[in-house]
Amino acid sequence: MDLGFDNWVAIVSVAIPSLAFLWEFAVVGRKRLGYRVQMDALAADATQSPYAGVLRDMQRDGHRLKDPSFVLLRIENAGSAPIEDIDYLTSVSDPCGIQVTFRDRQVAGLVVTHLSQPELQNFFTPEAEGFGYENVENVEGDDVRKGVVKLPKAKLPLRAEYKVLVVLERWSGDDTGEPFPRPVFVGAVGGPRRWFEPLVRYFKFKLARTESHVFASRPAWVGIGLLALAVVAQSITLFLPENRTPLDCVGGTLHVNGSTAFAPAVREAAARYEEACQGADVSIPVGEGTFDGSGEGLADLEKAGRDQKIEVGDGLGDRLTFTDGIVDGGHPRVLSRAIAYSVFTLVINKDAGVENLTADQIRRLYGGKVKNWTQLGGDDIPVHLVNRHIGSGTRGALVDRVLHGKQPPQATVDNCAALDRDTYGTCEVDSTQTMLETVAGTPGGLGYSEVGSAAAKVKKDSHLIQLPIASQRATLDAVENGDYPYWQTEFAYTYGEPPAGSIAAAFLTYLTDQGGRDVLREYGNRLCSEVENPYVCEPT
Structure with missing residues (x-):
């Protein structure tokens, strides 16, 4: 078959969106754990509220929190299949599935504010492992001080989600008023592994930041949308006469x-x-x-x-x-x-x-x-x-x-x-x-x-x-x-x-x-x- 340039463009325009769809939803999108920072606010930003003083005067261990801030984290199953504990990227022996790092801040406390299913409560009881926080300062010569929130390997059915409210404060000795870096989410890999396991795990499970979408990443939607428009435009040029x-x-x-x-x-x-x-x-x-x-x-x-x-x-x-x-x-x-x-x-x-x-x-x-x-x-x-x-x-x-x-x-x-x-x-x-x-x-x-x-x-x-x-x-x-x-x-x-x-x-x-x-x-x-x-x- 003798195909012209326009025909090849049409074929490629159909093939690429199709492959992108399969890649996004059948390969890396099948097991996708989404995260979202729904709020990251300083108590000092609430100065116009008549009750803002309650937030600014919060205490821990007898001292008033320094430059307190509040972060609301949302974790959700944004893929097309249930998420099991074996899907998390950490080692099998590690009960923690996700670590959220707050540089230049230390964690004063946290609480789970929302569970989409009652059975998720089992992962956040006092006896449950993998849920908590620690504050790290000057480890192995690293002068970065940080608070780390640990989230468990929770089993999440389709569209399941939970939210965690974290209260933080600035480390003592740091300058008040400096902006805080954004939280960093990591599905840490621990323990010895064979060389091909990271690649296999990537195809099997993905930790992705979500905004307004929960079904596909924004780059995927943009790419699929642009290529779909190319299909429509190319089809029109194939069948309509010039001018x-x-x-x-x-x-x-x-x-x-x-x-x-x-x-x-x-x-x-x-x-x-x-x-x-x-x-x-x-x-x-x-x-x-x-x-x-x-x-x-x-x-x-x-x-x-x-x-x-x-x-x-x-x-x-x-x-x-x-x-x-x-x-x-x-x-x-x-x-x-x-x-x-x-x-x-x-x-x-x-x-x-x-x-x-x-x-x-x-x-x-x-x-x-x-x-x-x-x-x-x-x-x-x-x-x-x-x-x-x-x-x-x-x-x-x-x-x-x-x-x-x-x-x-x-x-x-x-x-x-x-x-x-x-x-x-x-x-x-x-x-x-x-x-x-x-x-x-x-x-x-x-x-x-x-x-x-x-x-x-x-x-x-x-x-x-x-x-x-x-x-x-x-x-x-x-x-x-x-x-x-x-x-x-x-x-x-x-x-x-x-x-x-x-x-x-x-x-x-x-x-x-x-x-x-x-x-x-x-x-x-x-x-x-x-x-x-x-x-x-x-x-x-």
Whole structure:
């Protein structure tokens, strides 16, 4: 058989993941003992707790522990077969199966905090061998001082696990404040052995650090995943002709506008659509001034339909407007389609000295009843409310879902740059980015934004922080649990029904049923198609 280069690549791409799978799960992964350090904390790190003194004042043998720390170890059967005592790498005569070494620390005490099966208790009784600790100092000229925890050769059924809490302290004479090295786990090999036994034992049993996975190591998953992607990509190139555009690609120019909060996700989706449909001559221009707000965007859409004299029953095929929520008012010629729901957040200049507000405090602020942050336990700085213009979907979501329908106070200045830093004041801006920049640069400033844009700005500007509402952070989970009120459904508006085969219809399909779905998820949105009632598109 005469195989070409592409055929050989496909064969190799199939063979390597298959061999990797067999190696990981049938050879070295069959007997895998996983370990995890779930906590390694200093008592000094708990200074904010009102009960931290209890931890810092712990004693052993009449002396107060020096720089005490607490480590929670988790040992688990992360393989595909039960682990027996003969599987451990230590010698048959040694009852200890695993040693955990803490350099520069000595063990003050330990306790088993969790056993997944009652029968595991037999390995941790006072009479059981192989479980305990020792502190080693200056052995055979080695100036390294260490505490060693010994764990027994426990028989672990599938998915069995146990946890051990270790209390440690710094050796006397060492400098307080120096960071401790990470614990070292060893399945020590003891006693004389034949030369090939270590190799046999490696294939038979493996001690591996686990994080979020318990079935396979992270390198194995990465390798298998990359090679699997190569298989898919190679298969596509084998059967598709060159320069073929993806299914449902439609050429032409599409004009998008509307919500500045939803703009980052739409920009990214537009870029990926253009890239995927290069052979279809697609153009979706999205510059800095493309998105000018939900209300303005809808007005532009209606004007375009009137200018082109689109008759009733027809529709524009080259324009889409995105809004935060349904736009108020009569709009008889436009149609809306729920796309996803987004989470919004309050943002505050950290000079205000406030890191959390209740819904009632927020309503008092936007009702003009709080004019200095000292009234809410913050610093002596005037409140400066930075709002979006009326018609903004982000503002509308705040009014509807947090302020009980009441609008924020009118602006006291025409330009936010004119705010007096020593006097209470309000102003308005026209975009999400301008909102974030204004709040970050205004002491005592308070504003609001889509959560993805806010998070990106917070990373770059230390003067800006996201503000939880009643201690609940702005997350999809908090919204879906009913704990966080500030969110809104994102809608796509068209002038009439876009014609079948138009670029507007194709891009909507891409957003809701194709690659655009991944973009929306990446930007923190929940797709309407993924909720219980996609037409209403609200958290369940």
